[in-house]
Amino acid sequence: MRITAPPPDVEVPLAEIDLFDPAGYRDGCRHAAWRTLRRTAPVWWHERPGQPGFWSVTGYADCERVLKDHRTFSSASGTVLGSVGAGDPAGGRTISLMDPPDHTALRTTAMRSFSHAVVRDRAGRIEEQVRKLVAPLRDGEQDFAVLVRRLPMAVSGEIIGIPEEHWDPIAHWTAAGLSPEDPAFASGPTTAHTLRRAHHELFARFAELIAHRRRHPGTDLISGLLALRPGGKPMEDGDVLLNCYSFMAGANSTTPHVAAHTLLALIERPDEWARLRADPERVPTMLEEGVRWTATPHHLVRRALRDTRLGDVAIAEGDWVCAWTGSAQRDESVFDRPFHFDPARSPNHHSGFGGGPHYCVGAPLSRFALRVLFTELVTAFERFDLVGPVTHLTSNWINGVVAMPVLGKEVRP
Template identity: 45%
Template sequence: MSVSNETVDVVRLADVNLFDPAFHTGDPHPLWRVMRERAPLHRQVLADGRMFWNVTRYHDVCRVLGNHRQFTSERGSLLSQLGTVDAAAGRMLVSTDPPRHLQLRRPLASLFAQPAAEALRGRIQHGVRGLVNAAPVDGSWDLAVDVQQLPLVAAAAVMDLPESDWPDLIRWTGMAAAPSDPAFSVGSTAATLAIAHHELFDYFAGQVRGRREHPGDDVISHLLSMHAGDGPLTREEVIFNCYSILLGANATTPHTVSGTVLALVERPGLLGELTGHPEAATDLVEEGLRWTSAASSFMRHAVVDTELSGGVVRAGDAVAAWVGAANRDPRVFPDPERFDPARRNNRHVAFGHGPHYCLGAALARVTLREFFAEFLQTFVSVQLAGQPQRLASNFIAGLTHLPLSVRRRA
C-alpha cells in the first residue's frame, strides 16, 4: 500500500509492509516522518513469521551501519536476504566485518580514490556528452532508461569490461537489484534473482579466466594478484567482489541522476536559477544524493543487546536501516523536506556510514558532477513528457521511467 500526506496520520503502522517492494513505488517519506517521531524503532513481522526492526532516525542509522561490534554485516546486508544464509559472508566486501573487511578493502582503495577518479574525468566527460547529446530536441527523452549506461563509463574502465557487454550487464544488475520490478522481472522474484546471479557470476568467471591468461592494470587483475590477510583471494572471492563492485555502481548512480532531475523539473524556478551555471553542479550533486538516497536501506543483525531510540534490539535480531529516512531527519537537516542545492553542512549518509562507506564514492561524485555540469550548461528548459514510474524495490529508491521534453541552449 502507498501512504499519502493526507492519510498517513490515520494509518496504523502495523498495516504498512516496508518489506514489500511494491510499497516503495509510492512515496515512503510521509510514513517515515511518522516513524521518526512515533516509532523510531519499529518492529515488523511478516506473514511467514520472519521479523525485523526498522530504524529511521539519522543517529540510529549511523550507529547500526557504523558499529560492527554491535551490528554485523555477515548475516546478509540486504533486506531481501532476511531469514537466509548469505553465501558470500566473510568473502565479499559488503558481507564482511572488520578486520576481514579492511583486509579486502585496503588493497582496492587506491583504485577508487580521488586521484583515480580524476584520471577518468576525460572519459566520463565524453560519455556524459554522448548521453546528453542523444536527448531528442523533438519528442520524449526517457532519462531514467538512457542514464543506466552512465556508471559503466567509469566502472567498466576501472574493471576493463568491453562496451559490447554493457547492455547485458545493465540488465543483469537491474534484475539483481530489483527482481520484483516489472522492468526487470523474469517470472517470479526468486527466479529473476537466480538468473541474475547465475549470469553475473558466470560472466565474471569468464573475466577471471581471461585475466589469468592476460593480466592487466584493472580491478579484476588486482583482485587476482592481491593478498588479504594470510593469502591470496580464492576464485570465488574474486567473483563475489567483482559482482559487488559492479552492482554498487549500476544500482545507485543512475537513480541519483534521474531523481535529482525530477526534483529540478518539479521546481522550474530553481531549475531556471541553476541553468547556465555548471559551477553549481557540486552542491546540486550533494543535495541530490541526500534527496534521492538511492541506496534506500541496508540490513544488519545485532551482535549484542543494543539500545536505540525507542527501545532495545536483542542479539540476533535483524535491523533495517532506512537511509532515505535518515537523510530527512529534522534533527540533523534544517527544513529537510526542502530540496535546496545551496544547503550547507550536508552530512547525508547516501554513501553509507562507517567501515562500509561506499568504496566508489569518489568515482560516483565525479560522474554525477560531470553529468550535472553538462546538463545545466546544455538545457534551458526541461519538462515532464509523461508520468514518472518508481522502482519496486526495498533496496534501491529510484525511477524506471522519466520521460522528459527538453529545450537546448541556442
C-alpha cells in the first residue's frame, strides 16, 4: 500500500468504506478511511454482502486491548480476515492460533530458539549472511523487494533447521501462500490454485525436513518442537509442520517489507540518508520508526469469547473483531505527526511486532537483521535511486512491496 497522508479535511463516507478488498491495497491507500473511522466510528461493524461481517477496530488503545486480552479475544479461530466465518482449519494447532495456557509451551520453545542470547551468539553468521544478500547491489540495478524477500530465511533458516538449498523456494512459496491474490505469485488461473500450490510446495519440504529430524535430532527449532510432549504425548508431524509454516509466515509478513518500505522512505528523504551515513549509530532508532511507518500487518483478527464492550460498543460472544494495526500506528492521540517519517522519533510505542501473548518471538532476530542490513547499506552506499515503478502488494493483511528497482551509488575509497 502506498503510504500517503490524507488531506486534513477529507473524510470517507462510511457506506463507501471496504477494508476487505485486497485490490484496494495494491493501487490505493487506506489511511483516509482508517482516519475517518478513528474519528467517527472507532469500533465499526463492517458489512460484507453475502458474507459474515466483523467489527473493525481502528484506535491504538482499542487495538492494544484486543491483542493483549486473550481471555476475551481469542486467536484460536483465526487471525486474518480470510478466517472470518469458517475459521482457520489449523486453529488450536499452531503457536499463532492458540491461546494460553496451550500456547505457552510452544512459545517457550520458540523463544529459546530466537532469544537475544541466540542472536548474540550467531551475530557473526547473521552479519555474513546479510552481507552476502546485499552483495548484488554493488553490481548495478537490482529489485530490492525481491532481494530482501530472502532476508528472513538468510538469518533464521539455520536456526529453524532448514538447509540453504531450500531457502529460496521456501521464501517464494511462503510469500505466495500469504498473498495468493497478488499477480506476482500467481501459479494458476485462480487464487485458490496459487494457495494450493504454495501449500503443497511448502508442506512437502517441511515434511521431508521433519522426517529427517525425527531420525537425526539436532539443536534447531524443528528438533525442539519434535521433543515437546503436550499433554504427555509427542507432537504429531502435522502439527510440527503447521508451526514451521506459522514461523515462516510471521517472519515473511514483517521483516522484508519493513526493509523495503524503510529504504523507500529514505530514498524519498535524502537528507535523512545523509544523517545516517554521517552517524550509523542512528540506525536502530530509525528502524523502530521504519517498523511503525511500514505498519505491517495491516490487521490481526480475534474472536470474542464472551460478551464485552469496546468503548461504547457492545461486542457479543462469537463476534469476529479485526484490530487494524495499520491504523493504530497513525493514531494522532499516541503519535505526534503520525504521517511524518521521523527517524529520531522518541518515544515510539509502535505495535509493529504485535502485543500480548502473541508478541513476535522473532522480534530480537528481526531487529538485529534489519540493523545489520541498514548499517551495511548506509556504510557502503552514498545513496540509492529508484529506477522503475514501485509495485505494492495485493493484500489486505500485509503492507508489502513486490517490486522496487533501485540503483545504488557505491562509496569509493
